[in-house]
Amino acid sequence: MADELEQHREEIIKLNEQILELLTRRGEVAKKIGEVKRKQGIIVYDPKREKEMLNTLIDQNKGPFSDSVIKQLFKEIFKASTDLQKGDHEKHLYVSRKLKPEDTVVKFNNGGAIGDGKKSFIFGPCSVESQEQVDKVAENLASKGEKFIRGGAFKPRTSPYDFQGLGEEGLKILKKTKDKYDLNIVSEIVNPADFEMADKYVDVFQIGARNMHNFELLKEAGRTRKPILLKRGLSATIEEFIKAAEYIASEGNNNIILCERGIRTYENATRNTLDISAVPILKQGTHLPVMVDVTHSTGRKDIMLPTAKAALAVGADGVMAEVHPDPSVALSDSGQQMDLEEFDEFYNSLSPLSKKYNTNEL
Amino acid sequence: MADELEQHREEIIKLNEQILELLTRRGEVAKKIGEVKRKQGIIVYDPKREKEMLNTLIDQNKGPFSDSVIKQLFKEIFKASTDLQKGDHEKHLYVSRKLKPEDTVVKFNNGGAIGDGKKSFIFGPCSVESQEQVDKVAENLASKGEKFIRGGAFKPRTSPYDFQGLGEEGLKILKKTKDKYDLNIVSEIVNPADFEMADKYVDVFQIGARNMHNFELLKEAGRTRKPILLKRGLSATIEEFIKAAEYIASEGNNNIILCERGIRTYENATRNTLDISAVPILKQGTHLPVMVDVTHSTGRKDIMLPTAKAALAVGADGVMAEVHPDPSVALSDSGQQMDLEEFDEFYNSLSPLSKKYNTNEL
Amino acid sequence: MADELEQHREEIIKLNEQILELLTRRGEVAKKIGEVKRKQGIIVYDPKREKEMLNTLIDQNKGPFSDSVIKQLFKEIFKASTDLQKGDHEKHLYVSRKLKPEDTVVKFNNGGAIGDGKKSFIFGPCSVESQEQVDKVAENLASKGEKFIRGGAFKPRTSPYDFQGLGEEGLKILKKTKDKYDLNIVSEIVNPADFEMADKYVDVFQIGARNMHNFELLKEAGRTRKPILLKRGLSATIEEFIKAAEYIASEGNNNIILCERGIRTYENATRNTLDISAVPILKQGTHLPVMVDVTHSTGRKDIMLPTAKAALAVGADGVMAEVHPDPSVALSDSGQQMDLEEFDEFYNSLSPLSKKYNTNEL
Amino acid sequence: MADELEQHREEIIKLNEQILELLTRRGEVAKKIGEVKRKQGIIVYDPKREKEMLNTLIDQNKGPFSDSVIKQLFKEIFKASTDLQKGDHEKHLYVSRKLKPEDTVVKFNNGGAIGDGKKSFIFGPCSVESQEQVDKVAENLASKGEKFIRGGAFKPRTSPYDFQGLGEEGLKILKKTKDKYDLNIVSEIVNPADFEMADKYVDVFQIGARNMHNFELLKEAGRTRKPILLKRGLSATIEEFIKAAEYIASEGNNNIILCERGIRTYENATRNTLDISAVPILKQGTHLPVMVDVTHSTGRKDIMLPTAKAALAVGADGVMAEVHPDPSVALSDSGQQMDLEEFDEFYNSLSPLSKKYNTNEL
Incomplete structure (x- = not known):
């Protein structure tokens, strides 16, 4: 047998x-x-x-x-x-590493760069509230040699009665700050019609998590020539995130920075669940730089430093976090923004580590 | 002691x-x-x-x-x-039942109504593909005495290379169908700039799940005078869903129909998880009509009938589902649309039940 | 060409x-x-x-x-x-309908049955606290002609310092109640070693959600000759739920009642998210009776009635819910148990509907 | 005014x-x-x-x-x-850092320790299959100076027809390996009745994710005097995880090692979603050592190294991963276990980093 x-x-x-x-x-x-x-x-x-x-x-x-x-x-x-x-x-998608094996590096006139193998930082207040408020943060950042500042002028808020941002007024404030401190301005756009207006104020157009599936906004972002910082949707899969980036790339704009900012899960000890594994998957699958937003992912100041360290270690190109001169009176996200003192402590712990990565000691 | x-x-x-x-x-x-x-x-x-x-x-x-x-x-x-x-x-929110205890009824010229205590149905193909295709479904619906047809002309798709809809051409097809069969047209709008153009073709503007957090679109919808069918976001909480409706209402448009269409969970036996409990919670908390989309929630033709029955029983004002003359060649969602034969079977089982609710036997 | x-x-x-x-x-x-x-x-x-x-x-x-x-x-x-x-x-699995197309009916000596095409109810307090407490509920149930009562003697609680149940003492109380009111006793077992002891008190062994993946407990349940009420795990897929039932069946016990009790999702308006679609999927895929627990799924007394109606409509074989003579002093789940008055109202609304299903009017 | x-x-x-x-x-x-x-x-x-x-x-x-x-x-x-x-x-809970501010260090006779401020590793095959298989891995580990090996003798598997482990036979194999290579044996227990039998073979009793809510098993684990490696449940909150550890501690056993192993979410690019934020939260809230299992969390060999680096950076006390001499014929988890060559590469990249943490360079 x-x-x-x-x-x-x-x-x-x-x-x-x-x-x-x-x-x-x-x-x-x-x-x-x-x-x-x-x-x-x-x-x-x-x-x-x-x-x-x-x-x-x-x-x-x-x-x-x-x-x-x-x-x-x-x-x-x-x-x-x-x-x-x-x-x-x-x-293959335009954003795929199979089509373009080498890393995309997003470069700026002030010498800033994202995705060049060095670790980058984008810090700043959740919302632009006043010239004084933004300048305080900008001064701190410039004194540290940082090249970017973030600040929201158009704020997508769950309730129509929450502070919706200062709009173009906010962008003007940011532009003045840029002129004073030579920082690249990262700010969110929420309406396809606004890119043209915002173009004269902003260096990086941010597409927020709530708009990652707003394909009209993505297409319009693809028609601009400015870098786009694209945040992962609240509950977007990694595949959907990559396809959202492809919407931008397919319109001719390859200057895309991806940003992991946590996903929605049942766990409520953190605001969202930081999906750290997404970073190496995105780095392998695309040629785009990948940052990690430790503020929106964790929503907890007490674990921002360790998660920022994890982001650097896992291979992210940089870290985003929110800083506000007086978080207790902030018009949005008051509980999770660092004040300048907390930020200095955070920065002073993270920066030496970052330098080790930049000089290939790590 | x-x-x-x-x-x-x-x-x-x-x-x-x-x-x-x-x-x-x-x-x-x-x-x-x-x-x-x-x-x-x-x-x-x-x-x-x-x-x-x-x-x-x-x-x-x-x-x-x-x-x-x-x-x-x-x-x-x-x-x-x-x-x-x-x-x-x-x-209290404008959409809150605490502010307005009586039910909002959305009424139409052809005698159709949603939220009037009777069960309503909105059926039709996922995408508008041709006049012939839409007319076939419309003829079937009109012969049953139905008052609505749905069909997408602007399709928010995960990939930029998937069929994106026929655009205004699709709306024109729908309008011709309306003129022939006297059905109200329900069709999705994805760009705030499009409401004005679409106004002459469409009776109900749909805001899709991917745009529930697109607040610019919601605000613009609030500025129209047409009914809005608002779908729950992929992973929106019930509270966020209500607040999204409030964005529309706060701009002056109270003609809002809410639609539960399943939420994203770990379970993959269904396309999404139909959150049936959301229906009574929405009915209690708001004065708006609430429908259930059994196609996008389950993604399975084999359980559409029982889940539609559950939707009626739980207190929904109506049911939505997708019907296509030849689903196997449909340009989107081909696996989950009913063909006309399946639809007749579905309808013939659901309709007697619906009538019992309408005549207060249930 | x-x-x-x-x-x-x-x-x-x-x-x-x-x-x-x-x-x-x-x-x-x-x-x-x-x-x-x-x-x-x-x-x-x-x-x-x-x-x-x-x-x-x-x-x-x-x-x-x-x-x-x-x-x-x-x-x-x-x-x-x-x-x-x-x-x-x-x-095919033993529990699969492909292997055994006809419905499994679980029958009891007092005339009760689950899965015989009629709608069944299992009500009772979360925990057994005293003879008086259980008897009060039992008296109410018996007067309504009901055949089952549930009550927990072994309580799996998140914290070791929460009330853990009266243990065998609680089972004795249930047995006395049974003898007085001729109701089948449904009670949870949490340790493989306890089935033998519990056998003389209990008619249906319940395996709770937290133990659905406790395969040693499932195997031991399969070696008993009593019906098993198996609850879906907190975040078990439908496939895992069926396989858990198969653990019991593969040991020779086919008297299994499945119970959908909500799954863990990001939504916190309800205690869990009742996955109503699971019911027809389980009914199609297996030959086992399927019940719906409206207490643990919703955790909200204000939507128990509509969700119970949805459960009947979707094809469930019955409904479970928690009832307590004085919920405000209950030792567990005090917020979500109905008191006897609320229960009467719930029952009087649900029961006529249930009868229509039983007489094939629905 | x-x-x-x-x-x-x-x-x-x-x-x-x-x-x-x-x-x-x-x-x-x-x-x-x-x-x-x-x-x-x-x-x-x-x-x-x-x-x-x-x-x-x-x-x-x-x-x-x-x-x-x-x-x-x-x-x-x-x-x-x-x-x-x-x-x-x-x-305060027994496991709370508020009650006991200093770190718990779990020490072993062979000089191994977990939680002493140095980074620890626990590697080994998913299941024990043969003496030869375990010895091959053990030899590799011993040659690297490692102090632990893991291997499952009792395997909780979704299907009753999947390989359920060799049982006590498997534990005997592990004990022989221990005697040859002086490695501490980490192996899972699934039945409260088995601790006594397993005591003579095993150095660390593992409680797996599927049993984190099996409170009878936890209590019995608390009554032993051996260290317990407690894995986070499939969809357990951090709070539930801490309470599960408290079940063990409340019975008198404080030698508990927590292990984050990913949680169940909608994302399916990874087997589970590694919740890296849980590590610093657990370290702050409890005095227990916390490890990260990069195999079960990611399920992807291609991102095990970066996620392991993230685990070290975020403050975990160590890393777990699965290694098998010939994964393609493994009786469980064949797709995600590293072979010895892949493991050497992984180890040689991770180990220098680990040493920098141990010598406080990081």
Whole structure:
């Protein structure tokens, strides 16, 4: 009986070979069809024809495999064949590292850069409230040699009665701060119609978590020539996050900085759950810089330093956090912004570590 | 010792009374402050003053309660007092049933209505693909006496390379269908700039799940005079959902239909998790009609009928589902749309039940 | 060029046929191997041999399909072949409706039944606290003609300092109640060692949500001859829930009642999120009765009635809820148990509906 | 009118003072009651009395605060008073850092330690399959100077038909490995009845994620004198995780090592979502060592190294990961275990970093 088993197994091996050969031939014909279609400008995927072919095969199927198994197997074969017909640009996203293996580096006139192998920081208040408030933070940042400041002028808030930001007035404040302290301005845009107006004030357009699925905003962001800081949606998968970036890239703007900012889970010890694993997955799958926002992910000042350290260690290109001269009277997120003293302590602990990464000691 | 305990307990009861008396007096003064402030147009909540008062109390605190307990207790007292200072409109949202106890009924010229105590249905294809396709479904619906048809002309899709809808062309198709079959058109708007253009084609503007947090879109929807069908966000809390509706209402448009369409959870046997409990909570908390979308919540044709029955039973004002003349070649959501035969079966099972609710047999 | 395309398409169709033929022959040989193996008592799945076959095929692959595509396609073919080798009992779970199409009905000596097509109710206090407390509820239930009462004697509590239940003392109380009111006792077991002791007091052993993944407890439950009420785990998938039931069934006990009791999600308006879609999925996939616990899923007395109605409508075999003579002093779950008055109101609304289902009016 | 406002504000400040004074007096009486109760052995919290007091206050309330506000405020006051009556041990958990500020260090005879400020590693195969398999890994670990090896003899598996582990046979294999290579054995126990048997083979009893809510197992673990490695439940909150550890500690065993191993979320790019923020929260809240399992959290070999680095950086006491001599034929988790070559690469990258932490360079 061992002989019988052995004999059947040899048959199986021969059948494997023959199936492989037929698949190879099918693949070659599929490639030729792809070439013809490309010349004619026909879309490669043709669900109607596939349905017909499947129906024919099911008619011919006499077992022992069930119809649903045959359907499943041939669907896989069809899919593999369709993929063969696609060019590189059809197979891979613009943001994919498979298409562009080298890192995207976002560079700025003041010498700032994100994604150049060094660790970058973007700090600043949640909302722009006054010139004095922004300047206080900017002065602190400039004295540390930092190159960026963040501040929201358009604030997407859960309630229509919460402070909605100062709007263009806020952007003007930021611009004055930029002129004084030579910092790049990172600020959120929430309406596709606002990019043009905001262009004269802002260096990096931020797309916030609540708008990651706002595809009209993403497309418009893709039509600007400024860097985009794209935050992961509240409960976006990593795949959806990458596709959201592709919306921007597909319109011609590759200057995209991704930002992991925590996802919504059942755990309420933190404001969101910082998905630290997303960072290496995004770094592997795309050529874009990836930052980690430790304020919105944790919502807890008491663990911002260790999570920022984790972000650097896991391979993020930088860290974002919120700083406010007087958080207790802040018009938004008052509980989770660091005051300047807390920020100095945070910065003084994080910065030496960051330098070790920058000089390849780590 | 029992005496000692008894004696202490009597002291406690007296102290309770005295605290109550002081709270009452504090409440009365707070109300007066509120009146003065209202006259002067000053915002009621004043975080700086509260901070000062808390600091004073903490300085005075000599135990046995810890400073943080005292802080916590007085924060509660302050909050209760601030609430006293608010008028009804400040306390309650426009969409709240506390402000408007009677149900909002959304009425249409063709006799259709949503929220009038009867069960309503909104069926139709995921995307508008052609005049013929929409008309086939419309003919079926009209023959059943239905008053609504849904169909997407602007499709928010995860990938920029997926079919994005026919745009205005799709709306024109829907309008022709409306003129032929006298059905109200429900179609999604994704860009604040598009309401004006869409106004001549569409009867109900839908805001999709991915845009529930797109506050610019919500505000613009509030400025139209057409009914808005607002879908719950992918992972929006019920509270956030209500606040999103309030964005619309606060701009003056109260014709809002809420739609539960499933939330994102770890469970992947269904496309999303239908949160059936949300329906009675929304009905209690707001005066708005609430529908249930059984297509996007379950993503499974095999359980659409029982979940639609559950939706009617739990108190929803109606059910939404997707129907397509040939789902296997549909340009979006091909796996989960019912074909016309499946739809007839679904409808013929659901409709008698619906009639029992309409005639108060259930 | 259209000719060229047509010609290639004909080739494809021929190749499809040939691949189908080879797959068919491969399937037949695989079946024979399965028969030999069965005779010899060899396990069907052989990962080592598959690995070798894949390596051989990869060596032979010269494109155009990539090695990973070839690997993927053949893995599917291997899997389909292995499935062919399995007998029905290997392919389907004991709890699967594919193995046993007819409904499992759990019957009791007092005339009670669960899963017989009629709607059943299991009500009672969260914890057994005293004879008087349980009797009060039992008297109410018996007067309504109900056949079951629930009550916890072993309470799995998050904190070791919370009330852990009266233990065997509690079971004795339940037994006395049973003797007085002729109700079946449903009570939770938390330690594999306790089934024997509890057997003389309890009619239905409950496995709670926190123990759904406690496989030792499940196995021991399977070795008893009493019905098991198995609650879905806090964040168990439907598939895991079915497999947990299979642990019990695989030990020989098919008297299993499944209970959907809500899953853990980000939404905190309810204690858990009642996954109503799980009910029809469980009913389709298994032959077991399915109940819905409206207390633990919602945690809100104000929506228990509508969600109970939804449970009946979606096809559940019955409803569970917690009732306590004086919830405000209950030793566990005091906020969500109905008092007897609330319960009467709930019951009087639900019961007529339930009767309509029982008499096939619904 | 500004005067009027000022005058009211002064009244408010006086009332604040008087309320504070009454609260202080109430607190002092409450403390005395606590002392009397402690002497008499009466439980401090008395829901019946609180209910009566609340009813009295509601009867006396004449506004302007609503009854529900008064109820809420006094409930807070009652709670604060009850807390005053508790001793330190009643207020704080045994595992709390508030009770024991210094770190718990778990020490072993072979010189190994966890929680001593140095980074520790626990590696080894998912399941024990054979002496040869375990020895191969052990030899590798011993040659690196490691002090621990993990391996499962009792495997909690979703399906009853998956490999359930070798049982005691597996533990004997581990013991032989220990004797040869002087490594501490970490192995999971799943049945309360098994601790006694396992005691002679195992150095650290592991409680797996699926059993974190199995309180009977936790209690029994607390009655042993061996260290317990407690994994966080699939969807346990951090608070529940700490309370689960308290179950062990409350039985007298403080030798507990916590292990974050990812939580269940909607994201499926990783097996679970590594909740890196949990580490500093657990380190702050408890005095117990905290490890991170990078295998079960990520389920992806391609990101194990960066997430392990993040774990060290965030302050974890060590890292766990699975290693198998030939993962492709492993009886469980074959896709995510590193082979020895991959492991060497992982280890050689992680170990220098670990040493920098150990020598306080980081």
